[in-house]
Amino acid sequence: xxxxxxxxxxxxxxxxxxxxxxxxxxxxxxxxxxxxxxxxxxxxxxxxxxxxxxxxxxxxxxxxxxxxxxxxxxxxxxxxxxxxxxxxxxxxxxxxxxxxxxxxxxxxxxxxxxxxxxxxxxxxxxxxx
Numbered sequence: 001x002x003x004x005x006x007x008x009x010x011x012x013x014x015x016x017x018x019x020x021x022x023x024x025x026x027x028x029x030x031x032x033x034x035x036x037x038x039x040x041x042x043x044x045x046x047x048x049x050x051x052x053x054x055x056x057x058x059x060x061x062x063x064x065x066x067x068x069x070x071x072x073x074x075x076x077x078x079x080x081x082x083x084x085x086x087x088x089x090x091x092x093x094x095x096x097x098x099x100x101x102x103x104x105x106x107x108x109x110x111x112x113x114x115x116x117x118x119x120x121x122x123x124x125x126x127x128x129x
Contacts, residue, residue, distance in 0.1 A: 003101040005126040009092045014052045017084050017092040017129075021056065024125040025082070030058040033079055052086040063118050070110040077102050080122060094129060096122045 009017055022032055034057035042048040057079035067074045082096040099115040099122065 001098070001101045001104065003098050004095045005098060005123055006093065006095050007126050007129050008087070009094065009129060012092055014084065014086045014092055017094060018054060018056075020129055021082055021084055021094055021125065024128055025056070025058050028121040028125050029060045029062065030080070030121070030125075031061065032056045032058050051088070052084075054084045056082045056084070058082055060118060060121060063114050067111060067114050070114065071106060071108050074103075074106075074111065080118065082122075082125075094126060096126055098122075 009020075012020070025032060034055070036055040036057070038053040038055060039050050042050045058081075059079040064078060067078070080097050080099060082094065085093050085095075087093055099118045100112075103111050103115050
């Protein structure tokens with residue numbers, strides 16, 4: 001099973017890609033709760049130079065609440081991560097977690113239904129970039 005949705009953006013800057021992804025997530029009812037600047041973190045902690053790479057932690061509050069009601073420990077798999085990275089050729093790659101792949105180990109039919117809805121929304125975000 002595929003574990004992410006992936007799209008490469010041409011002629012879009014890294015910063016603009018972050019804006020587009022954030023806007024797309026908001027249109028699908030997600031909120032970005034966390035932003036991790038991997039490049040800055042690696043430089044600060046390890047003095048390592050790394051490509052521009054940001055992780056957005058997003059949740060759809062309605063579906064998150066439903067998931068919590070179905071499986072209280074589901075928070076270990078949340079939020080849904082979306083990464084934006086600058087490739088060596090200057091293109092920007094966007095990847096989002098495939099929620100169906102992340103809950104495969106949990107035997108809970110209600111979660112499967114919720115994950116299917118979240119899957120559709122994240123797929124829409126990536127496809128509309």
